[in-house]
Amino acid sequence: MCGIVGYFGPKNGAKIIQEGLAKLSYRGYDSWGIAAKTGETLTIYKQTGDIERGEKLELPSTRVIGHTRWATHGSVTVANAHPHTNESGTIAVVHNGIIENYALLREALIDEDYLFKSQTDTEVIPHLIDYYMKRGQTFAESFSRTLSDLKGSYAILALHADGTLAFARKGSPLCIGIADGEYFISSDIPSFLAHTKNVIHLEDGDSGILDTELTITNYGKPAHRIATPVPWDITIARLGNHKHFMIKEIEEQQRTIPAALNQEHALIEQAVRLIKQTPNLVLAGCGTSYNTCAAAAAHFIAAGKHATPVIGSEFDSAAPLLSEKTLLIAVSQSGETADVLDAVKTAREKGARVIALTNVPSSSLARASDLVIPLGTGPELCVLATKTCTAQLAILTLLALKSAGKDTGTLTQAAASVRAVLEEGKKHAKKLAEQFKDATSLFVLGRGHLRALASEAALKIKEVTYIHAEGIAAGELKHGSIALIEEGTPVIVFGNNETRDLITSNAMEVRARGAIVLGIDSERSPAYDYHIPIPELGEAGQLLQILPVQLLAYELALARGCNPDKPRNLAKSVTVR
Numbered sequence: 414m415c416g417i418v419g420y421f422g423p424k425n426g427a428k429i430i431q432e433g434l435a436k437l438s439y440r441g442y443d444s445w446g447i448a449a450k451t452g453e454t455l456t457i458y459k460q461t462g463d464i465e466r467g468e469k470l471e472l473p474s475t476r477v478i479g480h481t482r483w484a485t486h487g488s489v490t491v492a493n494a495h496p497h498t499n500e501s502g503t504i505a506v507v508h509n510g511i512i513e514n515y516a517l518l519r520e521a522l523i524d525e526d527y528l529f530k531s532q533t534d535t536e537v538i539p540h541l542i543d544y545y546m547k548r549g550q551t552f553a554e555s556f557s558r559t560l561s562d563l564k565g566s567y568a569i570l571a572l573h574a575d576g577t578l579a580f581a582r583k584g585s586p587l588c589i590g591i592a593d594g595e596y597f598i599s600s601d602i603p604s605f606l607a608h609t610k611n612v613i614h615l616e617d618g619d620s621g622i623l624d625t626e627l628t629i630t631n632y633g634k635p636a637h638r639i640a641t642p643v644p645w646d647i648t649i650a651r652l653g654n655h656k657h658f659m660i661k662e663i664e665e666q667q668r669t670i671p672a673a674l675n676q677e678h679a680l681i682e683q684a685v686r687l688i689k690q691t692p693n694l695v696l697a698g699c700g701t702s703y704n705t706c707a708a709a710a711a712h713f714i715a716a717g718k719h720a721t722p723v724i725g726s727e728f729d730s731a732a733p734l735l736s737e738k739t740l741l742i743a744v745s746q747s748g749e750t751a752d753v754l755d756a757v758k759t760a761r762e763k764g765a766r767v768i769a770l771t772n773v774p775s776s777s778l779a780r781a782s783d784l785v786i787p788l789g790t791g792p793e794l795c796v797l798a799t800k801t802c803t804a805q806l807a808i809l810t811l812l813a814l815k816s817a818g819k820d821t822g823t824l825t826q827a828a829a830s831v832r833a834v835l836e837e838g839k840k841h842a843k844k845l846a847e848q849f850k851d852a853t854s855l856f857v858l859g860r861g862h863l864r865a866l867a868s869e870a871a872l873k874i875k876e877v878t879y880i881h882a883e884g885i886a887a888g889e890l891k892h893g894s895i896a897l898i899e900e901g902t903p904v905i906v907f908g909n910n911e912t913r914d915l916i917t918s919n920a921m922e923v924r925a926r927g928a929i930v931l932g933i934d935s936e937r938s939p940a941y942d943y944h945i946p947i948p949e950l951g952e953a954g955q956l957l958q959i960l961p962v963q964l965l966a967y968e969l970a971l972a973r974g975c976n977p978d979k980p981r982n983l984a985k986s987v988t989v990r
């Protein structure tokens with residue numbers, strides 16, 4: 414939900430910021446803008462649309478801030494794009510988050526004759542800084558005074574025309590990349606990975622100033638933050654020979670699934686101990702992360718463990734069942750999803766323990782948890798979760814099997830089969846996409862733990878192709894959804910040895926009504942028009958079964974002229990409720 418980045422150093426900052434914003438555009442891409450110190454003034458440039466299609470700016474400046482937007486307050490217009498400024502244009506601000514009390518602040522400022530040009534919550538910030546500066550405070554003092562007026566969540570960068578850069582974080586991510594005499598302050602590391610791997614992860618309540626030196630305080634008290642190297646390789650943030658990050662990240666699963674399983678032994682043992690101890694295991698996540706929770710809950714339950722998957726935004730409904738005996742496994746790629754962070758807060762208030770599964774070990778989720786299991790995939794830049802989905806599935810299945818005392822060899826076999834399944838999937842994906850590309854609806858059927866995987870498959874297809882797609886418990890089909898099956902409706906069926914007989918009947922039922930059935934299954938059933946074989950690996954099979962659907966979703970997106978990396982209306986990190 415919006416990405417911000419600032420540069421302070423000796424080089425051409427406008428170019429660096431434009432390149433950095435392109436790397437952050439997974440956080441929002443409906444408009445973008447930059448503010449650059451040019452001489453004694455600030456030059457502001459804003460545009461609607463995706464920065465990657467925007468013009469390359471020739472702006473010699475060594476102090477620059479930029480923003481890529483996912484609209485919340487106000488529609489997609491140049492006026493609503495960031496940066497926002499005070500009236501004289503000497504203070505520019507970019508912001509990620511939501512200022513909850515902006516309406517009151519705006520009214521108070523209008524009473525003081527401040528003029529607003531946008532409908533955003535952000536615009537109150539430069540005006541407030543201006544207000545305090547006009548009353549004799551310095552830029553730094555005014556920035557800090559402004560922060561104390563704000564309610565809500567934010568990562569903010571403010572640039573003054575004298576070249577001073579101020580920053581703050583509360584509830585939205587912000588980190589500082591440090592190179593030799595250069596600073597990059599950003600929502601996320603990929604925006605500056607080409608320049609440095611040395612990173613300070615700011616804490617909630619941190620704010621600071623960059624002028625002759627870097628000063629950081631936490632809620633007003635001096636704070637000492639140390640830069641640490643991130644183990645990420647720059648090639649992860651580059652497309653290389655691939656056309657899109659989606660296909661690059663799908664292919665990376667040959668590496669990321671084995672890596673996710675290759676966790677520190679002591680960490681997994683500790684998590685397993687906590688799982689065994691709790692009589693009430695709750696798993697929470699949103700979107701794909703919820704689907705992996707639901708799939709894992711089925712494994713825990715099958716092994717006799719009481720486990721409840723809860724959608725992050727519905728967590729309040731589970732709150733009455735929480736106690737100090739509860740263990741919450743909170744799953745979030747970004748570690749910044751607001752509903753998951755709220756769930757953790759609620760669980761903590763009830764005294765529950767929390768294990769975080771996240772791809773960002775420095776995230777807000779990781780900081781709020783007792784134990785952090787990293788997904789370890791490296792940054793995922795496509796808006797769709799693919800490699801992080803299978804990393805979550807791998808780790809959660811590992812925990813379920815280990816806590817039930819079961820053999821985990823099937824997971825190792827699944828990891829070793831990723832390449833072959835991707836190869837097989839590629840043989841079919843293009844042809845199937847051609848056949849399915851004009852469909853208006855698509856259904857995915859599964860039973861048992863494969864029901865949750867059916868929801869994940871449908872999510873992948875709908876978000877990138879805009880085809881209406883539903884994942885259904887196959888047995889539920891007859892209770893309504895079968896009314897929508899007509900001649901040519903694509904139906905994907907996830908089968909395995911345990912469910913094949915029943916799911917074959919369900920596949921027959923839809924086929925009898927004209928559906929075209931694609932079976933992703935260890936064996937071919939007569940009900941399948943098309944079949945993509947995967948090895949029979951019990952609980953671990955789902956790691957492989959989702960792969961051909963990811964490939965199909967990608968090819969369908971291309972066949973329908975959709976941008977796979979940037980589906981409409983979506984942002985990767987959902988930091989609003």
Ligand code: F6R
Pocket residue numbers: 699700701702744745746747748749750753796797798799872873876985986987
């Ligand atoms: C699906 C997708 C989203 C995310 C959801 C949760 O492809 O990307 O549904 O899974 O927004 O995000 P995290 O895992 O960051 O909490």
